Amino acid sequence: METKAVVTALAALAQDSRLAIFRVLVQAGPTGLAAGRISELTGIAPSSLSFHLKELSHAGMVSSQQAGRFVIYTANFSTMNALLGFLTENCCGGNPCSPVCSPACVTEKEPT
Amino acid sequence: METKAVVTALAALAQDSRLAIFRVLVQAGPTGLAAGRISELTGIAPSSLSFHLKELSHAGMVSSQQAGRFVIYTANFSTMNALLGFLTENCCGGNPCSPVCSPACVTEKEPT
């Protein structure tokens, strides 16, 4: 993961509304949530929500898919794991300072 | 760790200069670096560096201590671990989705 992408990902999460959005998506798991449902759960106005979802999407933190009239958003767990990996790697100048374990969450919904 | 503190910590890291500063401090390990040395390593002008160090310090990501004429800055590994823990916890609605391992780095320099 490149530094630029990391800054983008961190900036995407470093905002009240977007952190709230991301958390409800993380809690929702691989099933995801429709945009309107996110608006209900977080109290963020639709236009503002759309703006923030675009930011999160652009940062690779969430993905979306059309489902009928609804647009379903899901947290992008693989990007989250890459982000955590970046922050933990290079730690203490290469001298391993403790057992580092990277993945903290499932990556994707498994195909049936 | 509270949401507000998490946003502050993420915002502190979500910026080119500050991420660079934090990384050199992480790589330097518990010994830390003097402000001027950080300026040399990152190419950030002193006044700008001071501004960013204050941001990082306020977010709890770095600590400082006077040492003669120098001010030594060190990465705050415990806050970093708390941050990682926050992002990994609450994942997938409480259903444990994979083994979660929190600490990725030593917390502090051990007392002699």
Next chain:
DNA sequence: TAAATGTTTCAATTATTATTGAAAAATGGA
């Protein structure tokens, strides 16, 4: 105390980001 070194503060400018409401697309059903 005076001079040199290292760091921080201040004020001004520039740039970026968040929010709101209204209008416009896109989709599905009658």
Next chain:
DNA sequence: TCCATTTTTCAATAATAATTGAAACATTTA
């Protein structure tokens, strides 16, 4: 096709953050 629903776009405003250079402050050595 027409209507209702869901989401996104747009433009305007308000708020926040980054950078610069000069000056001020703090610490050590002569």
